[in-house]
Amino acid sequence: MEKMHIKLNVNGKDVDLLTEPRTLLIHALREELGITGPHIGCSSSHCGACTVDMNGMSVKSCTVFAAQANGAEITTIEGLGSPDGLHVLQEMFKEHHGLQCGYCTPGMITRAHRLLQENPNPTEEEVRFGIAGNLCRCTGYQNIVKAILAAAAKMNEMKESA
């Protein structure tokens, strides 16, 4: 099948892919661009491990063709923080023990980031409904919710002092 050119802006960098139309966004990111933060969990749009930000929307990149994302701005966990400069959400997940095996964490944090952009002061219930598309089999969610609420408070503090 004929390949097509797909332009994306991934974590602030313009990229041009030559790939088959059936290539899923998660495969384009992981296998063609080497961006392996977003994970493949269920590959059936249930678990949310593959969550990335696409034009300001949290999407499950296992259920989006790269062709559908043509022209889009994509942010993955790599675009939020780095080992030398963790994002506040990453800091708070570390501090509040919001991860154990870590497999769901990139999707969880990428989703939490969009949630806090839309709702900077969420209630605990809003956090729980906001991350309802991300499954974690380790933590029981309690510490993830704590970490997101703590990150919200910290981000608001930083905004006020800025």
Next chain:
Amino acid sequence: MIPGAFTYHRPDSVDAAVGLLSEWGDDARVIAGGHSLIPVMKQRITDISHLVDLAGVESMKGISVDGGTVTIGAMTTQHELISSDALAAAAPIVREASLQIADPQVRYIGTIGGNVANGDPANDMPGLMQTLDATYHLAGPNGTRTVAAREFYEAAYFTAREDDEILTGITFAATSGGYAYEKQKRKIGDYATAAAGVLLTVEGGSCTSASVALTNLSDTPVYCEDAVGVLVGSSLDDAAVAAAVKAAVDASDPVADTRGPVDFKKYVAGVIVKKAIESARSRA
């Protein structure tokens, strides 16, 4: 899981999209949000060689409320339905139902058009559109036509839409009075074990109009004419509600599956319809 190969098209108008369907016939399918279609493509249950992405058709996006009529483009996402204050004022049941569909990620990309056109009896929007007595707008090679939502669904995945037609939008009258969309599901993201949409208006202690419809309790969504007949003219007292619940459950025809046996589903249907009528009554 990787789907079979296909050619990708991204037309920028309804006419161009209809043209592609006419050109490629059974080999072509339109894609909206893709969260029903891509999973079956991955499982290779369906064979599509031409995928027509409607994302570039601007005329199929957006919500407008004009003179008591609500118009929603088929490519409008669930997230946009939830976010629209104009829609929440004109028909608050739509936000209530949309918030119960799938999960946040799926709602950002899943569309109302895909949800109603797919013909999946488990989808919530078809039942909601029965409740609202909505009208579907279709475009095909011979022009446009409308079909009442209550006439649209023939059997699971079989609808009044012809293969070379595209569902472009939905219209319905703004609602007044009480409303509720209640859904029982095993977990967030799951389809309904039973769901029901209810609209009620009350004047002087008497119910002047009603609408009751069911989701995932038959191979099509079910508009419950007998339940409506019981409610209209009644005082919505407990006896009338119980009779309406019975009529709605009698109109259901669920099949046993992983969500439970038939008797259980009918039991849950009764609980959900009762909750929906009581919630709508409290808001009327």
